[in-house]
Amino acid sequence: GTPALVSGSAIGRDIVRIPLELVEEPFDLIDLDTGRKVPYQIVRLGDPHAPVPWAAERYTLGKVDPAHLVEIAFVAEDVPPVGYKTYRIVPAGVEENFATSVKVGDTTIENRFFKVFLDLETGAIVSIYDKELGREVVDRNAPHRLGQFVARWAESGKEEGLKSSKMTKGELGPVYGSLRVRGEGPGCPAIVQEVVLYDRIKRIDLANRLIKDPTPLLEIYFAFPFEVENPRFRFEGSCSTIEPLKDQFPGSNTDTYAVQHWVEVRGGGYGIIWTSLDAPVAEFGGLWPGYISQAHHGVTPPGYEHEFLRLGELKKSYIYSYVMNNNFRTNFQPIQVGDVLFQYCFTVHGGDLKARDFGWSAANPLIPVFMEGSKDGRLPALGSFCEVDKPNVMLLALKRAEDEDGIIVRLMETEGRKTTAGLRLSFAEVSRAMLTNLVEEDLEPLEVSEGIVQVPIGPFGIATVRCSANIFAISPWARNSCTLTLPRAARRGARSLR
Template sequence: FGKNIIKHGNLLDYVKRIKEANINLEAYQGELRGARYHPILPGVFSSRLYLKQENTLSQILLQYYAEPLATFAWILGYEYPYDLLLKAWKYLIQNHAHDSICGTCIDEVHRENFLKFSWVKQIVEYIIENSIKFIASKIKFENTKNNSAIFVYNPLNWERSEVVEVRISKPREKYFEIKDMNGKSIPYQIIKIEKNKINIIFIAENVPPCGYKIFLITPSEKPLVFQSILKYNMNEIENDFFKIKANPEKGGSLTIFDKRNNRIYDNMNILEDDGDNGDEYYFSYVSPTFSSNKLKASIKIIEKGPVRVTLRIKNDFILPKRINENGNRSYEKTICPIIMDISLYSKIPRIDIKGKINNKAKDHRLRVIFSTGFKNEDVKYSFAHDQFYVIKRSIKIQKGEKWIDKPPTTHPQRFFVCIDNGINGLMIANKGLPEYEIIERDQVYIALTLLRCIGWLSRNEKIGPIIRTPEAQCLGINKFEYSIIPYDNNWLENGTYKEAYNFNIPLIAYEVEVKNGKLPMEKSFIKIHPDKLILTAIKKTENEDAIIVRFYNISNEKILSDIKIFPELKRLYITNLNEESLIEVKSQNGFKIDTEPYKIVTIKGYKNF
């Protein structure tokens, strides 16, 4: 090639060469998600949503349960399962190749993705259970003669009072109580009975941050009667925060009355189904749109206990069977049964929804629509949660003149999207449903994509190969979970983001054996204050006998961070993301550091025991 040399470099080499060239480069700010110069393929956020759901669950199990619990167990003397965790992370990352996680491969690839997610979950569930058993074996149980108790773990860095589900051995006694360590009887609700096991739910109050709390299972001489603030009546359910009414003549659409501010949200939780003549990269709208508010729903109360009350809404959504060769939605119809379970809990300001559709239609997109109550001129921005940040996006659609691609109207999120005017607002949290749209009609609506069904990898060979992908039609049972969270003030100052985290990263509980250790029945291993600091990692370092704690500042203000780690560590350092020490930190019963807006902070501490 003469003087021309081709060298295989890396990103660091590339940046170094650019700097050495001393080129005057323009600076760009923002999300860099415009389609002015290059297609951005916005439809990938809703292709094969079952993969996004599996990925979200696998990541959360690894990041917030398996690694922290294994670390706490290691501190107490348990062998850290490094090889197992590494294997789980490798399986997960193998699914993160951009075509894999985007759902834009052939069907055979995505079958392997789904299998690898199942391997991740098998590994982490083993680690979680064994770590909890070991930690529990070190606890000194008091005021109990029973052989078992309930270990409740809080993976987040703020104290929580939340619903928790646990599977326990069926007590020998006919009646039993759940008590905290002070002897207070805790209302519970039996939700499943097997031969030797039962599943119960209860509100675990004041579970310490990054820590555990023990609840005791004790016999009772008589049946328990729990007082409850939960109410129900025909098509209505109510707790201390909300009163919800479902309208059977409009497909079960919800009217929500917020008792805290007397605000009414009408036309909530309406399903809309559009035709989609696109592919795994792009949604391509085909009319007409079908709405659930034209259906007659079946509604009944399916749970009415002291902890949770649930309203079940059933619809038979009659949809076009496919898109015809002429590009129109077919006259031939099929019935897609949809079930929505709307749940309220005692003392929790959320409306949690679990849905299930038996999808028998092809070439369509199913979304759920929420009325925010805001007029178009009242609000200008949406706020969408992402990795280490909450993105502020204009709700106005750009014109995109002379752009390579149309400006996207749908956008990505992680745990939540919300809109507020500084006085009140509406947040929609989700579990693995990353696509939303802000729609301006008679007022502003939030649309959350539940399902997008297409039969082609690509319809444009410039983007990808033109290959049929029948499994991307997502036929059969598809499930989804999301939560409606009205709030006052704004999402940051009100702390509403914590409810989205609570929804996505719940308390977990296991039945454990009663031992005679030394640890107290309630303990926090790590405390990080204030709550605008969001924990993202607790793990053992890769190459040393040290602990890594990572968090970030979710706000746009500098915060004085207060960190306490129990037991006290020998040496503490602030590190980079590679866990390389930068600054030593002096600690005496904790330490404080300034944390800049949106700053990611990593701390490394060495064992002192």
């Protein structure tokens, strides 16, 4: 059989290249940890404009090597933190039909978690019903639909949406299904959007491919008008968690925010976690005029002199992803053009899901490593390279020291609590550890007992540790995988790999 190695610890979708002969003949995908058959889905790329990464490039290369047009999607369960899990592809006599909860209709798509309704006119989502929580997720009275393409002219403030939309069924299999919408809009002669639901993962993905021409003075947004009572926003900034308005100086800009990996809006006993994989600038509560300093904007947009929000005035649970601005004149291109892809994912929960875990998992998908035939090695079929015993502490870096004296581990506290975390390297026995500064200069020794390092970290603090260790199970591939920036908390639950 052929092993397929999955490394990482995040919910995600990534491409696994497989030989074409495996696609042409039936095969089983075996979880080597449990021995069970894993449902999988063969996905063939047939459209260079598909809203998936590198679609046009893969389509072109596929004319010479058809392997670029084929991928396998499956759900990898219980991949250890900063670790790996191995699957084996073996020939099978007959092709197995796996059951799925995903149903794709003309304007609807649903699974065991959600039922989603799309609007033919705008191509956007008018309703998402959460079957587990028994509630509507979309504000149906909002000025825009969820996932709607919104183009706003900088000079007049006039808004326009998708035109000539056409909806078609996308993928459908045991792992996921999708609906696709094609159309055009101002400055965008071609727009392709896709809504994806998974059979066993409570998450909705939205992908938007735009062909942007050099039309000037045009802003482009994607709308996410969620329905949350008395909403409270939080988002991840640069190594920080920020609550808009509350954590700002009075009078500071409330139009736009730079988001790292996640935004969470909570209220009424439930919450929504949203992440943008490609466009970091977001607006909360509404589509604001867009304040940019006099030195940077071109024409002055309507409402430019509006007052910023004050504490208690952020009343709507809307998120707008700000993807293009064609009104800059200093230090930026005045127009934006090209073939671009904007991807989003979000989930709904009853208050029991960490936003950090979802956001970092979505942004750091599992990494597939494909190998033909068995390989000699000392590592088991399942393993982790680093473990941290506190859920409010996450790994930022795991690498060799710059001076090659030991291994550097960098940790961050994420919930504002003074913490002492236990750190263990699964591939090595740590004999000595030193707390260092960010440039890896030793500061003081740390307690080490039975290979576990006790690392003190202040609220929202960062700690860098130099570990002197006897490395007894590691390879060049493992060293590369350990440099991934991944959260600890993805130890349990479903992981999807594409």
